[in-house]
Amino acid sequence: MVEIAVIIALLPLLAFVIQIFFGKRLPRQGDWVSIGAIVSGFGLSLYLFIQMLTRYDPGFVITESFTWIDLGSFKINLGIYLDNVSITMLMVVTIVSSLVHIYSMAYMEGDPRYSRFYAYLSLFSFSMLGLIIWDNLFGIYMMWELVGLCSYLLIGFWFEKDSASNAAKKAFITNRIGDFGFLFGLLIVVTAIGSFTLTDIAEGVASGKLSGGWLTAAGILLFCGAIGKSAQFPLHVWLPDAMEGPTPVSALIHAATMVAAGVYLVARLFFMLSLDAMIFISYIGAFTAIFASIIAVTQNDIKRVLAYSTVSQLGYMIMALGAGSFTAGFFHLVTHAMFKAGLFLGSGSVIHAMHHAMHKLDVHDDPNDIRLMGGFKDKMPTTYRTFLIYTLALSGIPFFSGFLSKDAILGGTLAFAVSQSNPIHYLLPVFGFAAAILTAFYMFRLVILTFHGEPQRKDLYENIHESPKTITIPLSILAVLSIFIFYTLPGINPFSAAHGWFEHLMAAPASAVAQFSGHPVVDISEHTAHSSHTLAMIISIIVALSGILTAFAIYYWKKMDVEALTEKMGVLYRLSYNKFYVDEIYEATVVRGLLMWNNLLSWFDNAIIDGLVNLTAWITRHTSALSGKFDNAVIDGMVNEIADITQGFGRQLRRVQTGQIQTYIFAAVVGAVVIILVRLV
Amino acid sequence: MEATEILFLIIAAITVISAAIVAFSNKIIYAAFSLLLTLFGFAALYVYLSADFIAVSQVMIYVGGILILILFGVLMTQRIYDVSVKSERNPVLPTLLTAIGSAVVLGLIIFKTPWRQVADSGYAPITERIGQAIMGDFLLPFEIASILLLAALIGSVFIARAEEKK
């Protein structure tokens, strides 16, 4: 089994090596190498996945490791850790990655760096799959940086555009800040426990080697990595800009997999989170969820709406994990990966069509702008239908996968709030429900503006065509995977996945913190969980429907004038439209601050340090002149005398140096012989 | 006396005698070829010491590499067709002194030291253990040796290359 997992990860690496060196010379620029690698990876994952289903064992774990570096007391073990979570994750990544690979054949057709694109995709797949199967934080950290690198390369894939290369740099630097925290957390863990391996860390935490404040600090610092990678507030700024990359990349990396790596990391470290760390994590997630969804409401770029939606949904997952609902958080990761990848691929299909129409008419407008679309549903029926399914899933409408997972999250946070004594924690579910309304609203706004209503630009509309099969087939597959039935089997209740394989197999790992302290970290009784779940389900259906109705009222039936509404909302609208000015705030504080600090330092250098130095120099110069006279008269006289004597000796001794090596060897051997004889005899 | 011991004596004799030829031959090309015999003799002795890996390495590196290099050196610096090219010699006295001195010292050490003798442990393949040791306890020296070889490679190319025409 372990071998299969390793092969799954290494296949794309092989494809990457082939592509980067020979890609251009292969037929079809070698796209079949990458596609073949990832699709075979998908086949092998499917095999593992079916084995997992037939086993049906929630406690299944298999690990295998070897010693990589052994420096006495310091040891790094590397190995593979396979459990239900990682097998499911392998499945998700290989599905989405395979579909994106296939989709890119049409989307990237004719790009001058076609083979390079596939090489990067393969490298990314390798690092993401590696991240999933490592059994230790060190390996995860390596892969973590590698996915970051791939993200950088792919965001800046069209680096001729300034905006793309800037976005790539922004993503890289912002991630670096989060990874700094990750590194510090790693150092705390390895100092306290002396091992990177997850099982060792679990044992260490359970036996109290790392506890109290340090444990909380380690948890929060490791979570910082996830803040960066999963684009949580305040490091969310890079993800919307990352949409400068090709759309398949946005679907694969910035919606389904890499950004979910942060969530996956938190899930992996779930066993070592203390209550304080969990509350911190939960609030970051909840705040991000509501914050990003407010921004998404007013954006006009189709991909940016989806990007903020991704940020918000990732906030949901983080919030759930923080509130102790391990299964719900991971569940949402899986379902979200499917329909969000689909949404991006669908938007890519629209953009592709827009791009071609603009190219034909020779107009230069932004193909991503939803204000130029409208009424596309007749022109692109498959794209429309699949897009609608994803939207329903994301909005949390029953019979779709998103409903199940979102409902689980909201139920989990509600139960968490009920079980805590402090009533302020009711903020978490409130944020969650508020974000749910907004999600339904902005998604339907997007659908209505894009696919319904009157065409905004007649000329473009006439030239819009449905995308080719390589684009529509992945869309259809992902749409099918957004139906509830795949997640509730063997149960078929569309309102609850409680008896499905997912909830059965993805049980929360035993908390090592609880093992040490002797009482559970988050204590939620069976009854609370059940009642909160039912309540959350009812509220979330109402909330989703009201969001949808509002969207229809405003944009479809035009009950309200959008302009007037914008006027009325005033400040709130401007805040949302300008993304709460976070970028501007960073510009004003961090960037400007650094510049000012630099100027201050440079002034300090010039005025004070240089002045001191010059003063010292003046004093020294005059002292030197004085002592120079003394030197010439007294010291030099003595020195010259000594030099003369030395020179005399030297002249005599010089004769010994013949320059003949063999003489030297002779002398050395004779010397050695004499010394040894003296010692021996 | 067993056959292996007789063979051993023959090999030892070949090794020592050809080493003597290396030292005393006046014709550099003869010296180079008898060095070949000496090196082969050493390889055979290593086999007797159950050091199979080193015996093979000896043949490959010394005979296949170093000796060839030396022959190149001879060819490029001497007019080889003239077999009578003599290698001239330094005065005999210092040589005699070093030789006798070191012979006395080595003899004293060999015959006076009470060597701890251990029973012959027989022959066993050793390559795997050497591999383990090099990748384990001796990893650092091994890496340093590789850097040394790289440095020697680059250095000798740099020294020996033809002058650039300016």
Place this chain on the structure above:
Amino acid sequence: MISLQTYLIISALVFIFGLIAVVNKKNAVGILMGVELILNSVNLNFIAFAKYVDLSIKGQIIAIFVIILAAAEAAVALAIVLNIYRYRSTIDVTTVDLMKN
């Protein structure tokens, strides 16, 4: 049964011949051959000790490193010899005395 002393005697003889070659020859290549003889005799000692005294393979490992060093030494030394030959058309070491006095 071949004793340790046998190996030591062989090694000592070769060592002395090597020494004679190094001290006595004027030809740089000849000196180089002498150095090779010395290194080989040392190697024989190491391996013999590894078998008879130490009973581990450390001696053999050191012998391997000696071989590595010998290879590096031969390469560099011959490069130097070739260079000297190019500039002076001789490889008589007694004429190379830039370091004299």
